Amino acid sequence: xxxxxxxxxxxxxxxxxxxxxxxxxxxxxxxxxxxxxxxxxxxxxxxxxxxxxxxxxxxxxxxxxxxxxxxxxxxxxxxxxxxxxxxxxxxxxxxxxxxxxxxxxxxxxxxxxxxxxxxxxxxxxxxxxxxxxxxxxxxxxxxxxxxxxxxxxxxxxxxxxxxxxxxxxxxxxxxxxxxxxxxxxxxxxxxxxxxxxxxxxxxxxxxxxxxxxxxxxxxxxxxxxxxxxxxxxxxxxxxxxxxxxxxxxxxxxxxxxxxxxxxxxxxxxxxxxxxxxxxxxxxxxxxxxxxxxxxxxxxxxxxxxxxxxxxxxxxxxxxxxxxxxxxxxxxxxxxxxxxxxxxxxxxxxxxxxxxxxxxxxxxxxxxxxxxxxxxxxxxxxxxxxxxxxxxxxxxxxxxxxxxxxxxxxxxxxxxxxxxxxxxxxxxxxxxxxxxxxxxxxxxxxxxxxxxxxxxxxxxxxxxxxxxxxxxxxxxxxxxxxxxxxxx
Amino acid sequence: xxxxxxxxxxxxxxxxxxxxxxxxxxxxxxxxxxxxxxxxxxxxxxxxxxxxxxxxxxxxxxxxxxxxxxxxxxxxxxxxxxxxxxxxxxxxxxxxxxxxxxxxxxxxxxxxxxxxxxxxxxxxxxxxxxxxxxxxxxxxxxxxxxxxxxxxxxxxxxxxxxxxxxxxxxxxxxxxxxxxxxxxxxxxxxxxxxxxxxxxxxxxxxxxxxxxxxxxxxxxxxxxxxxxxxxxxxxxxxxxxxxxxxxxxxxxxxxxxxxxxxxxxxxxxxxxxxxxxxxxxxxxxxxxxxxxxxxxxxxxxxxxxxxxxxxxxxxxxxxxxxxxxxxxxxxxxxxxxxxxxxxxxxxxxxxxxxxxxxxxxxxxxxxxxxxxxxxxxxxxxxxxxxxxxxxxxxxxxxxxxxxxxxxxxxxxxxxxxxxxxxxxxxxxxxxxxxxxxxxxxxxxxxxxxxxxxxxxxxxxxxxxxxxxxxxxxxxxxxxxxxxxxxx
Numbered sequence: 001x002x003x004x005x006x007x008x009x010x011x012x013x014x015x016x017x018x019x020x021x022x023x024x025x026x027x028x029x030x031x032x033x034x035x036x037x038x039x040x041x042x043x044x045x046x047x048x049x050x051x052x053x054x055x056x057x058x059x060x061x062x063x064x065x066x067x068x069x070x071x072x073x074x075x076x077x078x079x080x081x082x083x084x085x086x087x088x089x090x091x092x093x094x095x096x097x098x099x100x101x102x103x104x105x106x107x108x109x110x111x112x113x114x115x116x117x118x119x120x121x122x123x124x125x126x127x128x129x130x131x132x133x134x135x136x137x138x139x140x141x142x143x144x145x146x147x148x149x150x151x152x153x154x155x156x157x158x159x160x161x162x163x164x165x166x167x168x169x170x171x172x173x174x175x176x177x178x179x180x181x182x183x184x185x186x187x188x189x190x191x192x193x194x195x196x197x198x199x200x201x202x203x204x205x206x207x208x209x210x211x212x213x214x215x216x217x218x219x220x221x222x223x224x225x226x227x228x229x230x231x232x233x234x235x236x237x238x239x240x241x242x243x244x245x246x247x248x249x250x251x252x253x254x255x256x257x258x259x260x261x262x263x264x265x266x267x268x269x270x271x272x273x274x275x276x277x278x279x280x281x282x283x284x285x286x287x288x289x290x291x292x293x294x295x296x297x298x299x300x301x302x303x304x305x306x307x308x309x310x311x312x313x314x315x316x317x318x319x320x321x322x323x324x325x326x327x328x329x330x331x332x333x334x335x336x337x338x339x340x341x342x343x344x345x346x347x348x349x350x351x352x353x354x355x356x357x358x359x360x361x362x363x364x365x366x367x368x369x370x371x372x373x374x375x376x377x378x379x380x381x382x383x384x385x386x387x388x389x390x391x392x393x394x395x396x397x398x399x400x401x402x403x404x405x406x407x408x409x410x411x412x413x414x415x416x417x418x419x420x421x422x423x424x425x426x427x428x429x430x431x432x433x434x435x436x437x438x439x440x441x442x443x444x445x446x447x448x449x450x451x452x453x454x455x456x457x458x459x460x461x462x463x464x465x466x467x468x469x470x471x472x473x474x475x476x477x478x479x480x481x482x483x484x485x486x487x
Numbered sequence: 488x489x490x491x492x493x494x495x496x497x498x499x500x501x502x503x504x505x506x507x508x509x510x511x512x513x514x515x516x517x518x519x520x521x522x523x524x525x526x527x528x529x530x531x532x533x534x535x536x537x538x539x540x541x542x543x544x545x546x547x548x549x550x551x552x553x554x555x556x557x558x559x560x561x562x563x564x565x566x567x568x569x570x571x572x573x574x575x576x577x578x579x580x581x582x583x584x585x586x587x588x589x590x591x592x593x594x595x596x597x598x599x600x601x602x603x604x605x606x607x608x609x610x611x612x613x614x615x616x617x618x619x620x621x622x623x624x625x626x627x628x629x630x631x632x633x634x635x636x637x638x639x640x641x642x643x644x645x646x647x648x649x650x651x652x653x654x655x656x657x658x659x660x661x662x663x664x665x666x667x668x669x670x671x672x673x674x675x676x677x678x679x680x681x682x683x684x685x686x687x688x689x690x691x692x693x694x695x696x697x698x699x700x701x702x703x704x705x706x707x708x709x710x711x712x713x714x715x716x717x718x719x720x721x722x723x724x725x726x727x728x729x730x731x732x733x734x735x736x737x738x739x740x741x742x743x744x745x746x747x748x749x750x751x752x753x754x755x756x757x758x759x760x761x762x763x764x765x766x767x768x769x770x771x772x773x774x775x776x777x778x779x780x781x782x783x784x785x786x787x788x789x790x791x792x793x794x795x796x797x798x799x800x801x802x803x804x805x806x807x808x809x810x811x812x813x814x815x816x817x818x819x820x821x822x823x824x825x826x827x828x829x830x831x832x833x834x835x836x837x838x839x840x841x842x843x844x845x846x847x848x849x850x851x852x853x854x855x856x857x858x859x860x861x862x863x864x865x866x867x868x869x870x871x872x873x874x875x876x877x878x879x880x881x882x883x884x885x886x887x888x889x890x891x892x893x894x895x896x897x898x899x900x901x902x903x904x905x906x907x908x909x910x911x912x913x914x915x916x917x918x919x920x921x922x923x924x925x926x927x928x929x930x931x932x933x934x935x936x937x938x939x940x941x942x943x944x945x946x947x948x949x950x951x952x953x954x955x956x957x958x959x960x961x962x963x964x965x966x967x968x969x970x971x972x973x974x
Contacts, residue, residue, distance in 0.1 A: 027620070028619075030558055031556050034554035034556065036551070036553050036612075037552040039631065042549075042550050043549070062530070063530070063533060064523070064526045064529045065524040066516070067523065067652055068521075069521065069577070071518060075591070076591040082584070082591055086583065086584035086585065086586075087584075089581075089582060089583060090556070090581075090603070091581040091583075091593055092577045092580075093580045093581065094602075095576060095578065095640040096573065096574055096640070097559075097573040097578070097604070104559060104569055118579070129523050132515075133514070144526065148636075153582040153583070164556075165554055165556065167552065
């Protein structure tokens with residue numbers, strides 16, 4: 001297997017494809033736009049799942065499971081919702097195969113009375129169930145999460161970033177009051193920010209979507225936007241305040257303490273395997289993946305170096321001592337004692353896989369009581385004495401440094417501008433986030449997109465809104481918004 | 488909500504439906520044969536997942552994820568495989584909806600060039616991928632597991648026992664030698680036996696399936712069979728030795744050390760949410776679910792009893808002391824201090840949910856420095872002094888007792904017979920396992936099924952085969968096999 005990765009500066013798309021393949025993250029599937037997630041890729045996703053699942057449970061959420069298939073009649077109950085997903089649905093129409101002319105065909109006699117849509121998201125199924133689960137204020141709040149596969153028939157697909165099938169969690173909550181549902185929507189946004197910034201080491205901007213980018217069926221959509229290496233933005237998670245829209249569509253009412261019936265208030269929110277795409281695009285380099293220590297399946301890999309059997313024994317014994325000492329500190333340590341490959345081959349392999357810290361130990365190191373550490377984030381070698389080594393501290397530093405580096409890049413590529421020519425030039429030259437005024441209309445948003453390919457990623461939450469003039473129309477603007485070309 | 492459960496002796500089907508509903512395990516879904524798994528039910532399944540997942544990882548297996556949708560052309564590559572599943576497939580044929588006459592319809596222009604089958608199991612997808620993953624003996628063994636939803640269009644469905652969509656894990660392994668693949672197949676069977684007997688407290692018989700019950704595409708199918716309360720058998724897991732069947736169908740070869748190419752040997756194995764059905768059917772009673780302590784989301788529930796505010800404070804303070812002491816022992820303890828419900832209501836609720844140990848503590852208990860324990864398995868109250876209480880030991884005893892009770896019932900309902908009239912009479916009267924001789928032919932097996940509705944559940948592994956005469960044809964039989972009516 002050639003593990004050569006195309007240089008990112010030469011061809012960013014080929015770089016991405018090479019990296020996900022050679023680092024063992026995904027394999028091609030025979031179904032258009034679907035991916036096989038390889039064991040190494042999946043182990044990173046499992047870690048994201050574990051961390052987020054724990055956090056969701058700590059904040060009172062419970063997991064459940066709802067059917068994959070949605071009857072068409074349920075799916076269409078919330079009209080703007082079905083319109084939002086109609087163009088990208090996988091539809092089940094038959095339930096039997098048969099042999100005809102020595103070929104396996106669909107049995108036409110097995111056509112379903114009602115077609116079934118594979119969930120692109122589960123609001124309709126879940127709110128249809130909530131009608132049975134919710135009778136009184138005592139049943140609220142209802143804080144449910146599900147880990148599931150979803151299907152969206154996308155035209156252009158790329159592993160992790162946009163695929164026909166992907167894995168995600170989707171939370172669906174029901175509340176007695178508008179305020180409570182809004183608070184939940186924002187709390188979840190903060191949980192996502194914490195996950196992405198402190199675990200994935202990716203800085204984000206949180207904000208509100210404009211009407212044209214709002215989730216189909218939501219009153220308000222909040223999002224996390226991150227900036228990739230190539231100057232394009234990637235939406236990493238959304239949290240929707242649903243108002244009473246789905247409660248009304250599915251007739252979900254609750255009896256208040258005074259006995260009056262009212263429609264329930266809702267929120268929904270999700271993050272997906274797209275996070276894996278962001279990890280690659282933000283931290284990766286021409287040598288491969290770079291994993292933040294908190295997520296890395298192996299945080300430290302030890303590569304023993306030896307030239308004969310006697311040296312092998314001595315070096316491996318010392319390597320095992322380090323391994324068990326570091327494992328006692330709670331670290332995930334792998335000793336790569338395969339005889340099949342040379343150290344140089346192993347070095348390249350673990351760089352490709354993004355292991356944060358590589359440790360080499362050979363006969364000279366034994367003599368000097370030292371080891372060689374290699375930081376994946378800085379591609380930097382350090383020789384340290386056995387006494388002075390502090391792997392735990394170094395991993396913390398790497399985690400911190402990865403976030404800081406990405407943060408600085410994000411800041412460097414965030415431009416404040418009031419000039420439309422400059423706006424267009426920055427976008428076509430280097431991309432990035434553009435903070436500019438907008439008159440608040442869907443028409444202007446569409447015009448700007450047509451002229452520059454940039455969309456409004458969000459109206460940032462963490463700013464003091466200042467008035468100004470729309471960069472395109474010069475009409476009044478209540479605050480700056482964040483434009484970018486996006487994935 | 489009425490929580491009345493139909494008595495099992497009166498109507499076993501209604502008992503089951505009432506129990507799964509009122510204990511909070513599943514809800515009805517609007518899709519035929521699909522279930523919503525409620526948070527309580529799902530938390531039990533999550534625990535099964537955790538325990539098995541850990542065990543699989545400890546034995547060198549890695550998780551991965553493969554697409555839900557399988558192109559028809561791949562699905563039909565292993566002929567006996569497609570024949571086995573052709574009658575129960577959900578088939579995706581279109582990928583877009585449109586509005587017509589103010590109704591949402593399937594867009595006929597979006598018909599797929601090739602229909603996609605929703606996985607009933609993933610051998611075809613996975614072996615198609617293994618062709619890329621496996622080149623040389625160094626890539627073997629390949630030990631992959633996936634947690635996923637699968638779809639089988641069953642005609643008669645019941646929550647957990649047989650549903651159109653269910654959750655499971657499916658392992659798919661590839662090996663260099665026949666022997667290694669066979670060993671893996673049997674090792675997994677033992678992992679399943681350990682899980683089911685020691686965690687779910689359900690005794691099983693392990694054995695080999697006859698040809699007619701063999702997995703479509705396998706050389707040999709091994710299984711776990713358990714006996715339900717009503718005398719019917721339930722298959723709880725299977726492990727298949729695939730020989731080189733899928734390797735040949737998907738052209739998966741590897742280079743041996745001497746450079747020669749050979750087809751890879753395979754195994755596959757799975758357990759599903761059906762385990763939840765077995766839990767209910769084996770341990771449940773007219774009061775509801777009975778959970779083995781190792782699986783119970785709450786192992787101990789403390790119900791405080793009080794008549795005024797002063798008592799409430801005193802009782803709850805002491806209850807919290809117990810809670811934190813037991814939690815320190817690693818136990819899952821819940822203090823039910825809801826003011827809304829009376830103790831009697833709470834008792835019934837926790838009995839319904841199957842909590843192994845209920846603890847009541849009231850003012851008299853405070854005075855006497857005692858507490859009242861209620862064992863769910865024996866419906867038995869015990870008053871114990873604060874000093875003498877050993878909750879950890881009691882939970883161990885409950886776990887052990889539940890298995891023993893089920894084991895004794897299984898033994899009591901396992902009949903050895905050489906007389907076909909007696910065979911038929913036992914089956915029609917009380918059911919159970921029937922150990923009888925069989926001539927080894929599919930014809931006789933079918934005849935017996937037609938005449939008695941019983942099938943051969945398995946040829947048990949753990950016996951010294953003794954020759955005899957077939958119970959139906961009097962022809963020569965090499966060993967007894969296990970018959971039963973089955974779910």
